[in-house]
Amino acid sequence: MNRKNVMFANLGVVKDHKGRGAKRWQTWRPTISAVMQDDFQVDRLELFYEPSHLDLARRISADIAEVSPATDVVLVEATWNDPWDFADVYNWLYQHASHYNFDTDKEDYYLNITTGTHVNQICMFMLSEAQIYPASKLVQVSPDPNAENRAKGTISIVDLDLSKYAALAARFSEQSASAQDFLKAGIQTRNAAFNSLIEEIEQVAISATDPMLLEGPTGAGKTQLARRIYELKSSRGGVMGSLIQVNCATLVGDGAMSALFGHIKGAYTGAQSARDGYLKNADQGILFLDEIGELGLDEQAMLLHAIEEKQFYPVGSDKAVYSDFQLIAGTNLDLRQAVVQGKFREDLLARIDLWNWRLPALKERIEDFEANLDFELRQYARLNNVHIRFGSEAKKRFLQFAMSENALWTANFRDLNASVKRMATLSNEGRIGLQTVEAEILRLNKRWHGTKQTHDVVLSQFIDDEQLATLDMFDQLQLQNVIQICLSSNNLADAGRKLFNVSRQNKSSVNDSHRLRVYLQKFGLKFSQLEHE
Template sequence: MTKKNVVISILGVIKDNKGRGSKRWQTWRPNVSLVMQDDFKVDRLELLYDPEYFRMAGKVVADIQSVSPHTEVVLVEAPWADPWDFAEIYGWFDQYTRHYPVKTESENYFLNITTGTHVNQICMFLISEARLIPASLLQVSPDLDAENRAVGTLRIIDLDQAKYDALASRYQEQAQTGQDFLKSGIKTRNAAFNTLIAEIEQVAIASSDPILLEGPTGAGKTQLARRIYELKASRNDVMGKFVSVNCATLRGDGSMSALFGHSKGAYTGAQQSREGYLKNAHQGILFLDEIGELGLDEQAMLLHAIEEKRFYPVGSDKTVFSDFQLLAGTHQDLQQAVIKGTFREDLMARINIWSWKLPGLTERLEDFEPNLDFELQQHARQKNKQVRFNKTARAAYMRFATQPDSSWSSNFRDLTASVNRMVTLSEGGRINEENVNREISRLQQRWQPAKNQHDSSVELSDYLSEEQLTSIDQFDQLQLVNVIHICRQCRSMAEAGRRLFNVSRSEKVSSNDSHRLRNYLSRFGLTFKNITE
């Protein structure tokens, strides 16, 4: 049995009313054109109309029946108070489709999106997409080159799910491109860091709220802030400049002037007015690194500027307008600074809407190799000279770099400086074993003061009772001393676990270093928190 074609359409109060008398048959009218197609038979047309246009609807029905007598036309009242009100229109369609007698075994359904407001058309698309009615979309169009211009053309819009999947994949590729951009194209292997970057990319695109980047010195906060700006600028989300300020360099009375500007004659020596960093960042991004170094007065003015987008330059009674997005960086624990009274609680609440802690290099040792390659590529671009390791030298450098005793105290700054030294001292475009050995010695000497600062002797009696100590073998005591020593050097249990189980973890499909360390410490009634605090 051949199925019937059923079309649900909206009366076009302008397009369906074109032409007068016999001239209307030389004019393209969407709903009349619909039933005049040679290759598409309309068995039933359900025409939605505003009761105000009942007479017009009747004329259109008469013309449809005159050119297509086999088409059954059903008029459906659609008393929309405002055809541009999405809530009203979608609510009406929702009720209409819920009570619609669908008979898929005998009827094919189509939704004509040629007429009606854009809101009508969107709602029809949503109905088809959600399968509230199992209908395809169709559209009729005029054909100005045809001999009979009243007929036009008809096109069924393909909503093949496979094509949707391809489109979704394209959007996924675009998102991945944004994440790779934030990582400077470095193919990181650390799952937690990749997740962190994905979240930052999503927020950076969707929001202009302040972002707080936490993490140790050299973890890449400034680099990431600049990449966020470049990502937003590439999408025309920001039109102004990227203004980067290290708040640790702002001292005394000059800090107010540097941030907020000053008027001419505001103080002795102020011979010219100055705009200040906040004004310079108008329509762009202001990155305040080490924001915890700002004084309380500067913090108060900054909070006002963020919330009101206005502030007073030093010595001026006129406000200045600046609309910028704030990115802030810190290596401090700002929550502790709030408790101590050195950082304003209200400013903390304002800048802590989105916050992420960037891990140090020792927390991402699996990413050391791709970052090493990135540094070599950077050098090649800047100096127009390609330098590589020989195989033995690279293996020796990687072993040293990823061993537990390598502190990388300045994180990626240490790595950048290390590569620059080896590249500079290399000959013939090759970093050899001698270059690597000299660099290892240099790093060990540089890190030694930092190690000594943390390497206070471990006394088990500080952690265990006398009764416990007498029940533990000397062998186990020596091992426990070393474990505690490593834990006290690390910022997290995960970092300590990676250093302690650096070989065995690589042999597992999935490793949980924190769990292994927790179980070991629990044998002695200890926790990571007990040790580190």
């Protein structure tokens, strides 16, 4: 199967306009020249024109049909306000590329940068380089004064394979790394799975307009990530509207429909004025529906229609409202299980599940804990206009506890944020000390474990560093748990009964105390030392 060549070009309002009647065929016109090349067939020409030049665009299209009948010309109305306004032109081209149905398996794409303003040419180059237009080649046509057919001219094709241009490749790599850093709020994360997830989100966020689904436990950072995706897309011209954030768990009863889709005046008792609704407010922007699994089935049906048709009916209205928004959905529920239970529409899940990422819990990214702790402390200092820091021993102690099995972090980053706020508020003279940390550890333990007595064991409290360095991780973890049991037991026999609770049942005479005493002696420890800790 032969691949097709598709060219994007701007109508040349000056050079394409040259020549009248039969004389136009003795005049070089760049758009006509591009389709007259013997060794380069243009199968489809997507010709951008401003509304005021529609007649010229039609005339050029008719002339192309005469000299290259195999070329399918598609006239595309360019609605930028000012062809010399960089942001205006870039945004329009970006939106066009984002909504274009590219088929790279069957077609090759070319950008003709001969025509249009210099701003337009620069924007097309940048979008090609960034692969927003998946075009590996740029086209430049030129007149040939020595040619027998002056209208034909010559064509040059520039290969934009970034691997051949080290400087450009480095620039693209830096831009991508910068975007990923932005999505992570500048936190230098080390968790490989999380970094890979962010890298994929960055690629999709920049170029795609399809719905995205962010899954993960409460407090994993879905709202913050949705906001940063919006800010990244906005900075690249990917969206021109607002970010509308909605917690679907707050949409209850009859007001849910009105809140999402709006209503007309008099739609129901109390509707004294019209309301646009969240979907309309998100036009040209992003709608973030957190806890989407909490939506009712009726709202789900209307949402699906709005996503697919880009229009919906406000409550009480028979006139459709148009809104072109990108949806980001968040949930801490298993929506597939909700489909089985009849609580979530299968067709809606299929529509929003194209891009699906699960954000890991804080405990699943424990190697990133210190970086996130530092970030939360910087945020507190910035928002409260104070200088705050950890004492070295205090930070070491908090990290040791925070990364232990006792630290549950059930609310994930919300727990961490609250913990930092408490310690920073209670610190003296901008320094979080060991006493403040110990008090916070007790507070967190009580919150996570209730009234159950818990002990966060630091082995260095009981054996010296030199001996600790000779122990395998296996021995360290085992000893740590044994000490923890001893600390929570009334006496040696009580601790032995807990530790040897299974093996002791198979013995005619139990020796729990002796076995525990022998074990502790291996490390130079006595129960009496632990008893008084």
